[in-house]
Structure formats: structure tokens, C-alpha cells
Amino acid sequence: MSRVTPGEAADTVQREELAMRRMTESLVEDLSDNVPADQVTSAVGAAHHRFAGKPIREFVPILVERIVRTELADPDPTVRVPAPATTVRATTPDPDPAPATAPETDGERRSLVSRRGVLPLSIGAVTVVAAVAAGVILLPGGADAPAAETPVAAATTVRGVVGSEKMAFFEDERVVKVLADNGVKVEVEPAGSRQIATTVDLGRYDFAFPSSSPAAERIQRQRNITAKYTPFSSPIAIATYRPIADLLTAAGVIKPGPVATFDMNRYLELAGTGVQWDDLPGNTTYPVAKNILVSTTDPRSSNSAAMYLSIASYVANDHTIVRGATAEQHVLPALSKLFLAQGYTDNSSEGPFTQYLTNGMGPTPLVCIYEAQFVEAAGAGRIKPDMVLTYPTPTVLSSHTLVPLTGTGDVIGKLLTENPELRRLAAEHGFRTGDNAQFTAIATERNVPVPADLIDVVDAPAYDTLEHLLDGVANSYN
Missing domain, CATH: 3.40.190.10 (Periplasmic binding protein-like II)
Structure with a gap:
């Protein structure tokens, strides 16, 4: 196993602190109608403390947010990052697991996207990755115990069709790594932007990423979707x-x-x-x-x-x-x-x-x-x-406008828009x-x-x- 250098450890701490601040601000805003801000921040601090000393940190903010939302009984737990929809028990994997709680069809997922503009992820693979990576298994009552010897699930694969001028960006190993660090693997295919809006079978993809707002508008009209992201131009x-x-x-x-x-x-x-x-x-x-x-x-x-x-x-x-x-x-x-x-x-x-x-x-x-x-x-x-x-x-x-066709496609739109490293890499690619x-x-x-x-x-x-x-x-x- 490779050793983590002091510089890498410091970067990890800074990223986690930034994610925790943003997540806390999000929770305070979302729960402000029912819960005082100091109670939210106190709950965040207590939940965060439960992960002290755990070896892998990437998913700690996600798990902290889920714990706090559960404890404070948020009636609408729409999260700004992929989060597990349920607690996880240390059990033997079911050889024939039941479907995840996410919408089961593309139509249902698109319906949620069009009504709310965002779609909370409830993906079993992300749940397992998050819990195992954090080194804990969440149990009823908020207790934690050592993780079971459960294999870590692969990153969620997200498929998109994009304008050809963005292929080099998505194929950049640095971009691939940032996306993988956020639990996703993106597979893209190129097409002309008007082709994307008129002739491409979008049912095969999680997001469409043409190079203009008119093409994106056509896709939104045809599929009754209101959500869109414009990460660069x-x-x-x-x-x-x-x-x-x-x-x-x-x-x-x-x-x-x-x-x-x-x-x-x-x-x-x-x-x-x-x-x-x-x-x-x-x-x-x-x-x-x-x-x-x-x-x-x-x-x-x-x-x-x-x-x-x-x-x-x-x-x-x-x-x-x-x-x-x-x-x-x-x-x-x-x-x-x-x-x-x-x-x-x-x-x-x-x-x-x-x-x-x-x-x-x-x-x-x-x-x-x-x-x-x-x-x-x-x-x-x-x-x-x-x-x-x-x-x-x-x-x-x-x-360049991304239209999410599924919940996982919505995650890519958020990452491209909000992740500072992806924005920097987009600028390196000329955007x-x-x-x-x-x-x-x-x-x-x-x-x-x-x-x-x-x-x-x-x-x-x-x-x-x-x-x-x-x-x-x-x-x-x-």
C-alpha cells in the first residue's frame, strides 16, 4: 500500500473541511423553517465527531448529512451530493437484492427531474461505497461498528452523449480521477449538437451535453425536463x-x-x-x-x-x-x-x-x-x-448546456458546475x-x-x- 504524504493528507483535510462547510450551510438553509441554526450546527458537529480517526474520508460529509437529516426529521431530504437513501446493516450480501429505492424507470426519473429541477440519488452502489469507505456501518439508533468484510462496489457508471469538442475534456485522466473521487465513472460518446437534439436515441444515456442552449432547449421540450446546467461556454x-x-x-x-x-x-x-x-x-x-x-x-x-x-x-x-x-x-x-x-x-x-x-x-x-x-x-x-x-x-x-436525463446525469451536471477542480480543468481545455x-x-x-x-x-x-x-x-x- 502506498503511503500518504503530508501534503496529500493536508489536501484531504482541506477538501473535507470545505465540503463540511458547504454541507452545513446547505442544511441550515434547508431546515431553517423548522430547526434553529445552532441546533443544526451542533448536530453536524456531533455526527462528524463519530467519524474521527476513520481511514478514508471522501464520503464522510455525505454520511454526516444523512445522519443529521435523519435525526432532525427533515421531511424532504433532497441533498446536494449523492447520499445513501437508507441505513446500512452489516449483513451478507443478498445474491438477488431488491431494487434500490431510486425511481425504477427512466420516465419516473425524468419526471422527478422536471418537477424539482434536481433529483436526490438513492443508489445502492453509492451507499455501500460510502459506508465501507468511511470505515463504519450505520446501525439503528445512530450507533456505529467496525465495517464488515464487504467488497467495495465499483463507481456508478454514467453515460452521456456530448459535442465532439468536449471529448478531450472527458478523456483527460485528471478529469476521470476527480469524477472517480466523487463516486462516478463517466462514459461519453460524441455527436453533433443538432444530432443530439434531433436524431440520437437519448433513452440510452443519463445526460445530453450539446454545445448550445437552443439544442438543449429542444431536448428539454421534447422530454419535458426543466433542469439544465451550463458549466462552461x-x-x-x-x-x-x-x-x-x-x-x-x-x-x-x-x-x-x-x-x-x-x-x-x-x-x-x-x-x-x-x-x-x-x-x-x-x-x-x-x-x-x-x-x-x-x-x-x-x-x-x-x-x-x-x-x-x-x-x-x-x-x-x-x-x-x-x-x-x-x-x-x-x-x-x-x-x-x-x-x-x-x-x-x-x-x-x-x-x-x-x-x-x-x-x-x-x-x-x-x-x-x-x-x-x-x-x-x-x-x-x-x-x-x-x-x-x-x-x-x-x-x-x-x-455548453447539460440536460440531465436521469438522476445520475443530474449529479454530473452539479459536479461540472460546482467542483472547483473540474472548473479549473475545463479552463485548461479552453472553456x-x-x-x-x-x-x-x-x-x-x-x-x-x-x-x-x-x-x-x-x-x-x-x-x-x-x-x-x-x-x-x-x-x-x-
């Missing part, structure tokens, strides 16, 4: 190369500065009139007979293309968010041109960005990406000196988590100029309008 950006940036600077599209911007109004003028690269005056670096177009994903399946379409529709509609059938029909011809002339497009944002990183400016002189992809690639040493990140003016903030100082420090360390505060940001059209625009573009392919 990323603005749409345009990646290019220094020679292309110089050409477009002369053409009035790119405006250099501490953070380069990409003038969408000027770009739409060039794209709308069919200007080609070899039409640009003095172009000797990229004299190609191709239309000046930003490479995107497929708007019929991918969120990044839908967000790009949102920006273009705003500019094409005289810098006004598109509303109503008349405005939709007004902008559709210009929007369709931006996609039809591209030829083949990928279903997820990973495809065109990988081409950008590996194939040079020949096939992809301009590519629509998430800012997070560029910042993450810089951390991996994949950004070359001639690669340039620009920000469309205006841009759209893509809010904005609300801590601008943390994000800009990471980007600066990687020599990626980013705006600390996003100012020229517009909202995507309303859910129904965006669907009409996407369907209109899709119909133009036929």
Missing part, C-alpha cells in the same frame, strides 16, 4: 493563417490589434457577390480561383455551424435578430450561399479544425471553430507560429467557466491573444426561428 471564432490574415486585412475584413477581429459585414459583402481569392488586389500569396468562404460544419447536424448562421443572419438582417417569417425569408438566400458553395462539410466541429491543424491553408484558409479548440490545441503544442485566431464582430457565445482571470491567464501562458471580456456578442435567434433558418438552409441542399 466558448465564443465562435475564425481561425486562419498569417498570409490570409494579411490579405483580408488589406480587403477590410480582418482588423488587427491585440485581439484580431473579423468584420462579418464586410465578409458578407465579398461572399455575397462571389469575390474569389484571386480577385483580391495584389494577391500573390494565395491566388486561388475559389470563393472567399469560411469553412464550417454541416448546419443540419452541428452546433458550430448553427452559431455561425446565427451571426450571419443577424448581420444580413441589418444587425437585428431575425424574428418572423418575413425576416427569415429575407436572409435565407444570403445564408444558403455561405454553406452551399463549401461542398462536403463534417458533422462535428472536430473535423474542420483537424484539417486546419494538419493540412495548412490550401484547403482551409478560413475555418469556423470554438475559441476553446484553439486554446486547447495551443496547450498541446499544436498551434504553429503562422496560425491566427480572430473573433467575428459580432460573435455568439456558445453555452470559459465564468472565472475570466483564470481563463485569460491560461491563454496568455499559451501565447493566445483572447479578449478578457466579450463585448460584441449577440444572442442566437429564438429556438423556433433558428430551426426554421436551419431547415431552410437544409432544403437548399436538395
